[in-house]
Amino acid sequence: MRVSVIGCGYLGAVHAASMAQLGHNVVGIDVDAKKIALLSAGKTPFYEPGFAELLRECLAEGRLSFSTDMAAAVGADVHFLCVGTPQSADSLAADLRYVHAAMDSLGAALGDSPPTVVAGKSTVPVGTARALAEKLKLTSPNATLVWNPEFLREGFAVKDTIQPDRIVYGLAPGGEGQWAAGVLDQVYAPILARETPKIETDYETAELVKVSANSFLAMKISFINAIARVCDATGANVKDLAGAIGIDDRIGKKFLRAGIGFGGGCLPKDIRAFATRAAQLGGEDLAELLGQIDRINLGQRSWTVELVSRLVGPDLAGKTVGVLGAAFKPDTDDTRDSPALAIAAALVQRGAIVRIYDPAEAALLPAAGLGVEPTGSVAAAVGGAQAVLVLTEWAEFKELDPASLNGLVEGRTVIDGRNALDAQRWRAAGWDYHGIGTR
Ligand SMILES: NC(=O)c1ccc[n+]([C@@H]2O[C@H](COP(=O)([O-])OP(=O)(O)OC[C@H]3O[C@@H](n4cnc5c(N)ncnc54)[C@H](O)[C@@H]3O)[C@@H](O)[C@H]2O)c1
Structure with missing residues (x-):
C-alpha cells in the first residue's frame, strides 16, 4: 500500500x-x-x-x-x-x-x-x-x-x-x-x-486510552518513589519491598523501581496536559492526582541534590561531582525533561563543578548550556570527583568495576539514582553507596 x-x-x-x-x-x-x-x-x-x-x-x-x-x-x-x-x-x-x-x-x-x-x-x-x-x-x-x-x-x-x-x-x-x-x-x-489485540472504539476513548496508560505508569513510579522516602526515613529497603508487593500480579513488578523519577518527551508533558484537560472537564480529582504525581516526581530531583549536599557539602561551592548519564533513560539520546540533566544543572546552580558522561554522544549536547562539562568517558567524568552520581541506567554503568574508579576519584561516594548498581560490590570496593530508599 x-x-x-x-x-x-x-x-x-x-x-x-x-x-x-x-x-x-x-x-x-x-x-x-x-x-x-x-x-x-x-x-x-x-x-x-x-x-x-x-x-x-x-x-x-x-x-x-x-x-x-x-x-x-x-x-x-x-x-x-x-x-x-x-x-x-x-x-x-x-x-x-x-x-x-x-x-x-x-x-x-x-x-x-x-x-x-x-x-x-x-x-x-x-x-x-x-x-x-x-x-x-x-x-x-x-x-x-x-x-x-x-x-x-x-x-x-x-x-x-x-x-x-x-x-x-x-x-x-x-x-x-x-x-x-x-x-x-x-x-x-x-x-x-x-x-x-485490537480495540475499536470512538475518538474520545482512543485519545483517553493513551493518556490514561501514561498516567498509570507515571503513578506507579511516583508511588514507589513516595514509598522510598518512608523507607529512607525508617531504614527499610524499597527494592525488597517492591519485589515483595510486585509478586502479586494485581500489582506487578514493572515500573516499581524507585529512583530519581521519570522524564522524557512523553510522561511529564502527557500527565500535565491530561491534568489541564481533566480540570476543564470537571475532573478536579484526576487533575489533583496527576498534579501530585508530577510533584512527587520533580521532588525526587531536588531530594537527590539535597542528598549530595548532605554527603559532600553542605556547601557545594567548588565541590566536584561526576555525573554518569544525561539521557532520560538508557538506549536513547533523548534528553527532553531528563532528570539526570536537571539534577546536574541544579548542582551547578549550587556552585558545584559538574562533569558528565553519557554513552550516547548526542545526549551531552545540552550540557554545556547548563554549565555542565561534557566528557568523553566515565574516567573523565569522575576524575577528581567528591561524589559520583549514576543517573541513567545504561548497561555500561551497571557493569562498571567500582575498584577501577578508586584511583580516579577524590571521594568514594556514589549515589545510585536508578537503584541499578550492585550495592555490595561497590561497598566491597570501599565505596560509600547510597541508593534511593535502600540502606
Ligand atoms: N517519542 C515517543 O516515545 C512517543 C511515543 C508515543 C507517542 N508519542 C507522541 O508522538 C508525537 C510525536 O512525538 P515525537 O517524540 O516523535 O516528537 P518529535 O518532536 O521528535 O517529532 C515531531 C516532528 O514533527 C515535525 N513537525 C512539526 N510540525 C510539522 C508539520 N506541520 N508538518 C510536518 N512535520 C511537522 C517536527 O519537525 C518533528 O520532526 C507526540 O504527540 C508524542 O507525545 C511519542
Whole structure:
C-alpha cells in the first residue's frame, strides 16, 4: 500500500521505516529540512537501537523516501499524523499548533482527492480528534480520520512498532469509520495476523486510552518513589519491598523501581496536559492526582541534590561531582525533561563543578548550556570527583568495576539514582553507596 507519515521525529521516523519494513511504499514528510536531508541520506537524527539499520535497508530497497513537500503525501492510502504535541511554553497544557498546522497543510494538499484515511498517532487531549475530523472534512470531504494512538517505548521503538502489544482505533461513527478501520487493517495486516489485540472504539476513548496508560505508569513510579522516602526515613529497603508487593500480579513488578523519577518527551508533558484537560472537564480529582504525581516526581530531583549536599557539602561551592548519564533513560539520546540533566544543572546552580558522561554522544549536547562539562568517558567524568552520581541506567554503568574508579576519584561516594548498581560490590570496593530508599 502507499503510506505517508507526517512528522518524522522519534515516533514518525521509526513508524515510516517500520511501515516500509512491513512491505508498504512510504514517504516521510517533515517541515524540518535538516532532518529530512539526514533521513534521506540514511543518517539518523537520533539514537534508537536497530533504527539506523532498518532505515538504510528500506531506503536501499526503494520502499522509503522523505520529503519536505506535503504534496508528496497525495495518493497515499493512509496518512499517519506523527507531529509533536509538546507542553505549551506558558502553561501545562499541550501545544496543539503543530497538529493543527500539519492537518491544515495535509487537508489543503488532499483537496477532494479520492477516499483516503488519516490516522492520528500523536498524543492529544481528549476532544482534539473530533475537532480535527470536522476540520478535515471542510477541505477534504473524502478523507476519514481514525485516532490510532502510539504506545512505543524509546529504546524499543522499532520492536514496539512492528510488534505492538495492542492496536487501538478511534473511529468515526457508522460505515465511514468501519471502512477506515478496514483500510488500516490492511496496513497493519502482518501485525494483526499475529493476533495482536485490537480495540475499536470512538475518538474520545482512543485519545483517553493513551493518556490514561501514561498516567498509570507515571503513578506507579511516583508511588514507589513516595514509598522510598518512608523507607529512607525508617531504614527499610524499597527494592525488597517492591519485589515483595510486585509478586502479586494485581500489582506487578514493572515500573516499581524507585529512583530519581521519570522524564522524557512523553510522561511529564502527557500527565500535565491530561491534568489541564481533566480540570476543564470537571475532573478536579484526576487533575489533583496527576498534579501530585508530577510533584512527587520533580521532588525526587531536588531530594537527590539535597542528598549530595548532605554527603559532600553542605556547601557545594567548588565541590566536584561526576555525573554518569544525561539521557532520560538508557538506549536513547533523548534528553527532553531528563532528570539526570536537571539534577546536574541544579548542582551547578549550587556552585558545584559538574562533569558528565553519557554513552550516547548526542545526549551531552545540552550540557554545556547548563554549565555542565561534557566528557568523553566515565574516567573523565569522575576524575577528581567528591561524589559520583549514576543517573541513567545504561548497561555500561551497571557493569562498571567500582575498584577501577578508586584511583580516579577524590571521594568514594556514589549515589545510585536508578537503584541499578550492585550495592555490595561497590561497598566491597570501599565505596560509600547510597541508593534511593535502600540502606
Ligand atoms: N517519542 C515517543 O516515545 C512517543 C511515543 C508515543 C507517542 N508519542 C507522541 O508522538 C508525537 C510525536 O512525538 P515525537 O517524540 O516523535 O516528537 P518529535 O518532536 O521528535 O517529532 C515531531 C516532528 O514533527 C515535525 N513537525 C512539526 N510540525 C510539522 C508539520 N506541520 N508538518 C510536518 N512535520 C511537522 C517536527 O519537525 C518533528 O520532526 C507526540 O504527540 C508524542 O507525545 C511519542
